[in-house]
Amino acid sequence: MAVKAILHIVERDFRYFFRYKWWIAGMISMNLADLFIMAIVYNGMVNPTITEKYVDYFVFFAPGLTITALFAAAFMIGREINMEVRREISDYMLSLPIKRWELAFGRTLAGGLRGVVYMAPLLLTTLAITYIYTNVVPSALQLLAIILALLLISIGTSGLSIALAVSTKSFEKYITARGVVYYVLFFCSTVFYPMILIQEALPRPLVLIAQYNPLSCGADLSRAFLLGYPPFTPLMFLDITLFALVCALIATLAYMKVTQK
């Protein structure tokens, strides 16, 4: 029964996701432009000694692109939930014959799955690029590890965004908190640049954020299996798993609490 109810919620959120045609089109253009324009231009500008272990900057950035796409898509559910709480649509949701925890967990899961579905074509693009440049095809186990890590990051991101969304009814406060979290996680990560540069350029607290940032771990885990550098460590998986579990739990509890008021 619980699975069926959760699947209903996931299905509903997927239908909503595909209503945002404009957003998806804009995001896809942005992601592809980042890869095929920005990364190609930076490729000629970057000091080659920095990216030589990754072939070049274009190949370095490709796995990062998958993470940016996944993160942006999974983060979107928070905005919908904040709007629902402000407009009291969440009251209607409570009238459905679904338990609160099923509703809360279903929404966190839906946000995560939406991220994975949106990211899938970009992951294929990344695989194609890394194959063309390195001739490396990841083994089935490595591919599974990458997909699992991305799914966990997506669920964690969805949870984080839901927790932020239900923490305030004020749209301005939500937007501010969301903006700060979004950009700090985004730019204090190894998605755009290797860790060595972050250590050189940013203060220690931001370096720590970058080191334990699940986006960094996700991007580096993909690079480890697709490009062979940086080396894979189980700590990457542990970091991502903890992020997913903690954020999903906080989001489920926070969503249940806000719908009880």
Next chain:
Amino acid sequence: MISLRKVWVVAERDMRMFLQYKFLLIMRGIWFIAQIALFGLVVNRMVSQNVQQTVGGDYFNFYAAGIIITMLYSTAVFIGYDIYEEADHGVIEYLLSVPVSRKELVIGRSIGGGLRSFMYVSPMMLFILYLIGISNPVQLLVAFASLFLFTFGTAGFSITLAVSIKSSDRFDISLGIIDALIVRLSTTLYPIAYMPSFYADIARFNPLTFAADLFRWGAGIESAFLTSPAIAVLGIVSFFSLFTFLGIFLHERRIEGGGWQ
């Protein structure tokens, strides 16, 4: 005969309206800080010594100046969303009933859309100028005057697109795609010398390139690869004239008759 007083009344109304979009102002502000204090600082260390020399000694200054132009562009295009908001709430019919001609209305909106963008970005622009240092105030004044025209032209471009399309979904998609391409295919983020020729050929005619290179010239950044100031001013004047004229022409013909989706 166009009444300047009426044009100003329309512009003033649009400037007041802008304060309602707190979420946009907050998000753009956070985005600016993240771009400068995180991405800009790290990427500055990533680029090679040749690039630093090409852009006049310091890539960070070059990049920061480009981010200001990106901010001016992204806030000026927001006027198009205002038009859809008004169509949604029936305010367009009200605006058509006030004793202001169509020409005055569209010129006032272009000026209002541009001025509000300039006013919002001014503190950030002053901060960046403080970082870069001002070497020639006359050059800076010429650049400022041109940037005013650039923001009016951008607002005119957004109005032109909004009244041509008359569908908020399609407008969103178009603007999202244009945003993704126009920024990356310009010299806001990187110098033209490092772009592959097929991108550089487009970037040479991009109004954002004219604006970014002119602002850098005004701020005293010396690089052989900046667009010549005379060409940049000519490009901005042409961009402004084209989209103000097109805006007036299309606004007069398409604003009436409903059909807004």
